[in-house]
Amino acid sequence: MWNQIGQAIHDSMARVMTQIAKLLPGILAFIVALLIFLVLGWLFAFVLRRVLTAMKFDEHVGRGARGSIAEMSPEHTPTVLITRLVFWCFVVLGLLVGLSAFGASSAEPGVAAYVFAYVPRLIGAAVLLFAGNVLARFLSRSVLIGAVNLNLHYARLLALGVKWLVLVLTAAMVLDHLRIGGAIVDLAFGILFGGIVFALALAVGLGSRELVSRSLGREAAKPSEVQPEQQKLRHF
Amino acid sequence: MSGIEFPAELQKKIDETSPVDVVIGVTGTADPSALRTKAKCLRGIAPDGENGQPAKIVVAFAGAAVADPVTALEDGMLLAEYPTAPAAEVMNLWRDVSAAQRSVLALAAAWQSRACMVIYGDLAGLEAEPVRAFVEPVVKGGIDLVMPVYPVSKHDGLINKSILAPMSRALYGKRVRWPLAADYCAGAKMLEKLASDGARAQREADLLWPSNVVAMNGGQINQAAMKVRHAPPADGLDLNAVLQELVGSLFEEAEACAAQWQRARASQPATRQGEPCPPVESGEPVDTGPMVESFVIGSRNLEEVWRLVMPPATVLELKRLARQEPEQFRMPDALWARIIYDFALAHRMRRVSRTHVLGALTPLYLGWVASYVQEVAGATALEAERRVDQLGKVFEEQKPYFVSRWRWPERAV
Numbered sequence: 001m002w003n004q005i006g007q008a009i010h011d012s013m014a015r016v017m018t019q020i021a022k023l024l025p026g027i028l029a030f031i032v033a034l035l036i037f038l039v040l041g042w043l044f045a046f047v048l049r050r051v052l053t054a055m056k057f058d059e060h061v062g063r064g065a066r067g068s069i070a071e072m073s074p075e076h077t078p079t080v081l082i083t084r085l086v087f088w089c090f091v092v093l094g095l096l097v098g099l100s101a102f103g104a105s106s107a108e109p110g111v112a113a114y115v116f117a118y119v120p121r122l123i124g125a126a127v128l129l130f131a132g133n134v135l136a137r138f139l140s141r142s143v144l145i146g147a148v149n150l151n152l153h154y155a156r157l158l159a160l161g162v163k164w165l166v167l168v169l170t171a172a173m174v175l176d177h178l179r180i181g182g183a184i185v186d187l188a189f190g191i192l193f194g195g196i197v198f199a200l201a202l203a204v205g206l207g208s209r210e211l212v213s214r215s216l217g218r219e220a221a222k223p224s225e226v227q228p229e230q231q232k233l234r235h236f
Numbered sequence: 237m238s239g240i241e242f243p244a245e246l247q248k249k250i251d252e253t254s255p256v257d258v259v260i261g262v263t264g265t266a267d268p269s270a271l272r273t274k275a276k277c278l279r280g281i282a283p284d285g286e287n288g289q290p291a292k293i294v295v296a297f298a299g300a301a302v303a304d305p306v307t308a309l310e311d312g313m314l315l316a317e318y319p320t321a322p323a324a325e326v327m328n329l330w331r332d333v334s335a336a337q338r339s340v341l342a343l344a345a346a347w348q349s350r351a352c353m354v355i356y357g358d359l360a361g362l363e364a365e366p367v368r369a370f371v372e373p374v375v376k377g378g379i380d381l382v383m384p385v386y387p388v389s390k391h392d393g394l395i396n397k398s399i400l401a402p403m404s405r406a407l408y409g410k411r412v413r414w415p416l417a418a419d420y421c422a423g424a425k426m427l428e429k430l431a432s433d434g435a436r437a438q439r440e441a442d443l444l445w446p447s448n449v450v451a452m453n454g455g456q457i458n459q460a461a462m463k464v465r466h467a468p469p470a471d472g473l474d475l476n477a478v479l480q481e482l483v484g485s486l487f488e489e490a491e492a493c494a495a496q497w498q499r500a501r502a503s504q505p506a507t508r509q510g511e512p513c514p515p516v517e518s519g520e521p522v523d524t525g526p527m528v529e530s531f532v533i534g535s536r537n538l539e540e541v542w543r544l545v546m547p548p549a550t551v552l553e554l555k556r557l558a559r560q561e562p563e564q565f566r567m568p569d570a571l572w573a574r575i576i577y578d579f580a581l582a583h584r585m586r587r588v589s590r591t592h593v594l595g596a597l598t599p600l601y602l603g604w605v606a607s608y609v610q611e612v613a614g615a616t617a618l619e620a621e622r623r624v625d626q627l628g629k630v631f632e633e634q635k636p637y638f639v640s641r642w643r644w645p646e647r648a649v
Contacts, residue, residue, distance in 0.1 A: 077586075138589065141541065141588070141589075141592050142591075142592070142595075144537060144538065144540075144541070145538065145541065145592055145595035145596055146595070147537075148530075148533055148534050148537050148538055148598075148599060149474075149475075149476050149530075149595060149598050149599070151526075151529065151530055151533055152533075153533060155533065155537040156536075156537045159537075233391050233392075233394060233522060233605065233609070234388075234391065234392040234393060234394065235393075235394045235395045235475055235478060235605075236329065236393065236394075236395050236396065236468060236478055236482065
């Protein structure tokens with residue numbers, strides 16, 4: 001009996017080792033493909049940056065569409081944005097080629113097929129998350145500065161509200177895109193969004209009626225108070 | 237070449253009639269019959285030729301005449317229509333005026349004119365005396381640019397007093413009262429330079445800063461009194477939009493000409509010729525409360541953006557200012573100069589989007605206005621002028637700070 005047990009363990013070990021041995025070339029192929037594309041991406045990005053700098057690409061873009069890129073991503077020049085985009089395209093390409101190589105050399109083609117099917121969703125979700133974050137920051141600052149220039153005392157609260165609204169909306173979209181949570185996300189977002197609107201309606205209608213009406217009244221009365229002073233000053 | 241091309245018919249007429257002595261260009265559309273009447277009194281603004289022939293004067297305005305763009309008036313004068321530059325897509329205060337000024341200057345260059353007088357579209361400046369006062373020093377004295385000095389009260393032209401004039405003076409080294417003027421006269425040497433203004437003329441968003449361009453090219457600048465008051469159409473434009481346009485353009489100019497202004501040292505006066513403008517007194521007191529309130533609201537809410545633009549010490553000083561009593565509110569000149577320089581640098585570095593940088597400047601500007609209005613409350617217009625001159629000096633004193641930050645923006649201050 002002990003011999004049979006020993007034989008069974010030996011057989012299972014051999015099977016596991018064989019499976020691992022079958023997977024190893026795939027993993028190695030994945031890593032090699034990724035490394036090759038990383039190097040290629042770095043090289044292409046480096047050459048592209050040199051070419052764009054020599055062409056004074058930033059100045060040309062700045063002249064054509066004045067600051068449209070810079071407005072959304074102020075810390076990066078168009079050249080940096082393009083070279084980074086090219087680099088990350090190569091990285092994604094390397095990932096896909098690596099996965100394909102892994103699938104071809106492994107005995108489990110289902111894994112690669114499943115991952116392949118999910119990759120576009122992951123990319124889409126990453127893009128959504130990035131765009132949502134940039135938009136949230138941009139809109140939040142725009143609202144903050146606009147509200148301050150309108151002399152609203154609650155400017156920061158407004159900006160914070162806009163920021164979180166966009167972030168929550170982005171999170172819901174990302175989860176929906178990844179098909180995580182299913183109907184729960186839709187439902188939760190609907191309840192949250194509806195709740196915010198309902199709370200605001202209640203605040204305006206009931207709780208803070210006096211406060212809001214006083215605030216609105218003050219805002220409405222402001223132009224007539226300020227106007228004579230403004231007329232005495234000429235800024236340009 | 238100025239880079240501006242004229243329709244074939246107009247170019248043909250220019251070739252036939254060039255060279256001329258003076259081109260007087262109206263930066264806008266005008267009624268031709270009104271211009272004909274006004275043009276009659278312009279006879280004699282320039283000296284006659286050596287053989288006694290009357291000076292050839294062209295009066296130009298923006299129009300759409302394709303068939304007959306140039307008509308002859310009496311005494312060798314010509315009335316010309318130059319094509320209107322396409323209007324900017326967004327509502328603006330000065331972009332369209334700058335585009336028209338470039339067209340007029342290019343027209344004068346094409347006509348090989350000895351002088352070009354640019355006149356604001358309301359035609360208030362189109363009178364013999366002021367035009368002669370501007371044209372004569374250019375034609376006879378060889379001056380490259382004559383800029384206007386307008387009669388304004390101490391509460392007028394506040395953006396110019398607080399930012400445009402002192403920063404231009406400090407950077408480009410010429411003490412010009414109105415660097416972004418509506419009326420001025422340029423000499424033949426500077427016409428091409430002003431019309432093309434490097435590559436920047438191609439950008440419709442860029443304004444033309446005549447005195448800065450001439451100063452950078454080593455030209456001689458004078459100033460003459462222009463006793464008119466223009467009212468640029470600011471309907472539908474709030475203070476924020478005006479600041480974005482004017483100050484944004486000055487910052488862009490600083491970025492484009494960094495190599496030149498870093499070399500410029502102490503400023504030179506721009507000679508004032510003729511009788512000075514009588515000071516316009518403004519006796520009405522102004523309530524600065526709303527402006528101080530705007531500054532305080534900005535200080536409470538915009539710290540996040542201000543910290544990205546200015547060093548911590550400056551933000552701290554602003555916080556301290558926000559705690560002052562409104563009646564005692566004073567913004568030191570050195571602090572104001574450093575604020576403007578920091579914003580110019582942030583505009584260049586794009587740490588925050590440019591719209592946000594200039595938007596975050598508005599409460600600070602209102603703070604400066606409140607401080608200035610309180611300071612000059614009991615002063616005469618002349619004393620207020622001296623106060624503005626003092627601010628210009630402080631901008632010059634703080635220029636090393638700007639140069640240092642421009643060259644090494646990441647270095648802690």
